[in-house]
Amino acid sequence: MSLRERLVKALMIVSKDGVFTRESLKSVSGLGDSIIDEFIGSLINDGVLVRVGDGYKSVMPPHRLIKYFVDRGLYVDLESISRYLPGMSLKP
Numbered sequence: 001m002s003l004r005e006r007l008v009k010a011l012m013i014v015s016k017d018g019v020f021t022r023e024s025l026k027s028v029s030g031l032g033d034s035i036i037d038e039f040i041g042s043l044i045n046d047g048v049l050v051r052v053g054d055g056y057k058s059v060m061p062p063h064r065l066i067k068y069f070v071d072r073g074l075y076v077d078l079e080s081i082s083r084y085l086p087g088m089s090l091k092p
Contacts, residue, residue: 002074002075003031003035004039004074005074005075005076005077006029006030006031007025007029007031007035007036007039008069008074008076009029009076009077009080009081010025010028010029010031011025011039011043011058011065012062012065012066012081013028013081014028015056015057015058015062015065016062018057019052019053019055019056019057020055020056020057021054021055021056022036022037022040022055022056025039025040040056044056046068047059048060048065048068066078
């Protein structure tokens with residue numbers, strides 16, 4: 001799994017309940033400060049994330065967020081993130 005794919009999966013996990021922190025994204029992804037800051041910054045610049053107090057929130061529902069990343073050529077493993085998506089499960 002590439003670094004970007006790890007970040008996308010971590011973002012789907014931490015954003016499932018709305019607002020998340022930089023530290024939660026860092027903890028779940030296991031990646032360093034500069035990579036996290038670059039990722040968050042690029043998503044803010046693209047209008048995907050907004051700041052909410054000390055945290056961040058996606059302005060897109062999960063299905064649109066997945067499409068955003070897929071449209072940019074990133075692989076999104078739906079099976080591994082399905083449990084973090086509202087009303088969706090790919091496992092019987």
